[in-house]
Amino acid sequence: MDYGFTEQQQEIVNLARAIAQKKIRPVREHYDQTEEFPWPIVEELRKVGLFGVYLPEEVDGLGGGNLELVLAAEELSKACGGIALCVATSSLCALPILLYGSPELRKKYLPDLATGKKLGAFNITEPGAGSDATATKATAVLQGDHYVVNGIKNFCSTGKDADTYVIFATTNPNRGARGISAFVVEKGTPGFTFGKKEEKMGIRANGTYELVFQNCKIPKENLIYKEGYGLFIAQLTFDYSRPGVAAQAIGIAQGALDETMSYIRQRKQFGQSISSFQAIQHMMADCATQIEAGRALLYATVRAMDASNGPAIRKAMEENKVVADCMNELDTKRWTKESGMVKVFCSDTAMRVATDCVQMCGGIGYMRDFPVEKYMRDAKITQIYEGTNQIQRNEIAMMMIKEAASKSKKDLVAA
Amino acid sequence: MHIVVCVKQTPAATQVPVDAATGKLKTEGLPYGLNPWDEYAIEEAIRIKEKLAGSTVTVLSLGPARAEEAIRAAIALGCDEGAHLVDPSFDGTDNMGSSYLLSLGIRKLNAAKPVGLVLCGKQSNDNESGSVAPALGAWLDWPSVAYVRKFASIDEKLAKIERAAEDGTDSLEVDLPAVVSVIKEINEPRLPSLKGKMNSKKAPVAKWGAAELQAEAAKVSAGGRLEIVGQTPPPPRGGGIVVPGATAQEKAAFVANKLKELKFI
Numbered sequence: 001m002d003y004g005f006t007e008q009q010q011e012i013v014n015l016a017r018a019i020a021q022k023k024i025r026p027v028r029e030h031y032d033q034t035e036e037f038p039w040p041i042v043e044e045l046r047k048v049g050l051f052g053v054y055l056p057e058e059v060d061g062l063g064g065g066n067l068e069l070v071l072a073a074e075e076l077s078k079a080c081g082g083i084a085l086c087v088a089t090s091s092l093c094a095l096p097i098l099l100y101g102s103p104e105l106r107k108k109y110l111p112d113l114a115t116g117k118k119l120g121a122f123n124i125t126e127p128g129a130g131s132d133a134t135a136t137k138a139t140a141v142l143q144g145d146h147y148v149v150n151g152i153k154n155f156c157s158t159g160k161d162a163d164t165y166v167i168f169a170t171t172n173p174n175r176g177a178r179g180i181s182a183f184v185v186e187k188g189t190p191g192f193t194f195g196k197k198e199e200k201m202g203i204r205a206n207g208t209y210e211l212v213f214q215n216c217k218i219p220k221e222n223l224i225y226k227e228g229y230g231l232f233i234a235q236l237t238f239d240y241s242r243p244g245v246a247a248q249a250i251g252i253a254q255g256a257l258d259e260t261m262s263y264i265r266q267r268k269q270f271g272q273s274i275s276s277f278q279a280i281q282h283m284m285a286d287c288a289t290q291i292e293a294g295r296a297l298l299y300a301t302v303r304a305m306d307a308s309n310g311p312a313i314r315k316a317m318e319e320n321k322v323v324a325d326c327m328n329e330l331d332t333k334r335w336t337k338e339s340g341m342v343k344v345f346c347s348d349t350a351m352r353v354a355t356d357c358v359q360m361c362g363g364i365g366y367m368r369d370f371p372v373e374k375y376m377r378d379a380k381i382t383q384i385y386e387g388t389n390q391i392q393r394n395e396i397a398m399m400m401i402k403e404a405a406s407k408s409k410k411d412l413v414a415a
Numbered sequence: 416m417h418i419v420v421c422v423k424q425t426p427a428a429t430q431v432p433v434d435a436a437t438g439k440l441k442t443e444g445l446p447y448g449l450n451p452w453d454e455y456a457i458e459e460a461i462r463i464k465e466k467l468a469g470s471t472v473t474v475l476s477l478g479p480a481r482a483e484e485a486i487r488a489a490i491a492l493g494c495d496e497g498a499h500l501v502d503p504s505f506d507g508t509d510n511m512g513s514s515y516l517l518s519l520g521i522r523k524l525n526a527a528k529p530v531g532l533v534l535c536g537k538q539s540n541d542n543e544s545g546s547v548a549p550a551l552g553a554w555l556d557w558p559s560v561a562y563v564r565k566f567a568s569i570d571e572k573l574a575k576i577e578r579a580a581e582d583g584t585d586s587l588e589v590d591l592p593a594v595v596s597v598i599k600e601i602n603e604p605r606l607p608s609l610k611g612k613m614n615s616k617k618a619p620v621a622k623w624g625a626a627e628l629q630a631e632a633a634k635v636s637a638g639g640r641l642e643i644v645g646q647t648p649p650p651p652r653g654g655g656i657v658v659p660g661a662t663a664q665e666k667a668a669f670v671a672n673k674l675k676e677l678k679f680i
Contacts, residue, residue: 048607048608049608
């Protein structure tokens, strides 16, 4: 379907597709099996400039928005959701710096993330703080011109392979949720090391690690925004980034269906292609319909988000201000509900489609030497990370109740 | 150094049908792209540019209006600007005419900014003659080397290069300016970057016709020099043979029989 992309957006799609199909597809099984980090692919993505498509030109990005990021993520995920994650985690690291970072912090960290010279990672999770981020135990104590961080963060994607990390620690344990702060930490900072590498079901090309902080000194300037704003920063970041997970999910679903279509058209049983059986046809029709519905919701949402967020981001660049402050000044809409909807819908679609694809392929679909089972393994994480789909539904419902309450209040005033 | 890369826009297809009635290739409606061999020339030009500070790369192409796409594709990869030789009177010229026109283009570029090196792909994937680059050297009266697989070193005055030969490699020193055609082994072409793609849309591409080039009509016209007797697509490649047999002896016997059958032994 023609979604009316600009010339630049179409170039992003073409280029991401070329890398996905020519460079990633032939090696995805290798990285899935070995769990090595796909450095040669990262190098390709770097050279063509796919890391910074969504970042402003002022920080060496291409000047696009969330739609540009989503288009790249979808195309790369069609070939391999795990390798696509290498771009995605860099954006998850860049976004809090873009949205809440000072102009100095933006200037220091975003250009290298935009060019892909450095990879980024983002870590809010702890063993005791998953969906409940308010339970964060890692601490950051201000001592003179630096913070001293202690604690363990876990489940960090691109864990050991990134250079720039955004992490969350409490600067005031007495204040609970309002005591959590966000920091930029560079790899190699004394006291910052890596713990356990997780063995995962899917997205195995991207290593997931534990981050260990032992009296790690971080310069004071690396605090993002202000103390106690950590959860606000995380929430605004997720509002912006969840469509990226949705794009990964839609890419995985489409990739699985493409592989399945080429197989079921040539697989013969009872003397004919299995694609000629209505039982299969209905499954493939449902898969394609759900994918297109998810894609349409995804593009419509990120377009609306870009139109809404764009002016605040531009204002912040031009006036040397913090983006979130400009959003407040311009009364920019919060996208929690819509970005949650996109993430839920597309990731649930991906899981359902990938499962049906394995089913359509039958026995061979379950085998490791056939690509479809990997899509099913990779799809699962999209329902879990950046907020489980259950948490998304909570947030969607909460926003609905808030909106309904404010509407009835307005009606009351009007009456 | 000012490097000129000559590129050709050719059908981006491996099988081009032949019109049985006219005996000519049916190129209408085919997708067009950069001649694959030219991609290696472009890549080498960009690599030399990256090595020699202050270098620029100009893309030169002879062809109809659509050939500008090939020029912009080369600019997207990292070339700086383009020159497009386009004129109705250029249509249907032969390799002599093509190389003559390209030489005029290069003289014009050379007059504006002295050219140190001209790079070409070894041949095009449509006509496959491989004669344009050497002829270009002759028209310009510059040294020309075809089938080059490596630039061992290059400075403003001298290039040390390796030319692939049937029985090995020739190591040559070439005074610059020179015309060099390259083969696939020389490098691995890069993909265009997004910024390159966006820049390529704005980059200057000069349009030069017969008047601007002061081309002599007799040298352009193919009349009398070339007659195409007929064209056929190459025969399809035959499949391989799976050697049957449970043991090494059985397999060896099969291979031996096959070789005898083919009169190799």
